[in-house]
Amino acid sequence: MAPTNDHPGERAAQDPIRLLAIRDEPLSLDEVFKAVGDEAAGGTALFVGTVRNHDGGADVDALGYSSHPTAEAEMRRVAEKVAAAYPVRAMAAVHRVGDLRVGDLAVIVAVSCPHRGEAFDACRMLIDDLKHEVPIWKHQRFSDGTDEWVGAC
DSSP, X not given: OOOOTTSGGGSOOSSOEEEEEEESSOOOHHHHHHHTOOTTXXXXXXXXXXXXXXXXXXXXXXXXXXXXXXXXXXXXXXXXXXXXXXXXXXXXXXXXXXXXXXXXXXXXXXXXXXXXXXXXXXXXXXXXXXHHHSOEEEEEXXXXXXXXXXXXX
């Protein structure tokens, strides 16, 4: 059977944004994955950002994230932009704030679309724009006793 864009499942959902949050507790892969479940989606892409043990050639012991009070509203703006660019069936994004240790989950984003290519592209746009445009800042603490702030936007 030849593919057709006439089927409703080939188009974006009416309201694809299912979960957006900034949280001070551990994040759940299961929660995000379940949030983007959609019977019309043939592809789901998920990105997980974790705290790594190094940055810029220095050992990282821990870090903390903080956010501006408008961060969730900015997340919604970014998500709406992604939904306007791709046929998104479902989308979710959660970001952690507070003190995190190496290995902790810092951010999870997921997007479901009718096809895998769209899901990959939309997921990449979602995480890239979230990191560049949402006012969330990272405070890294290094093993040598130094620290640095890294701004998301």
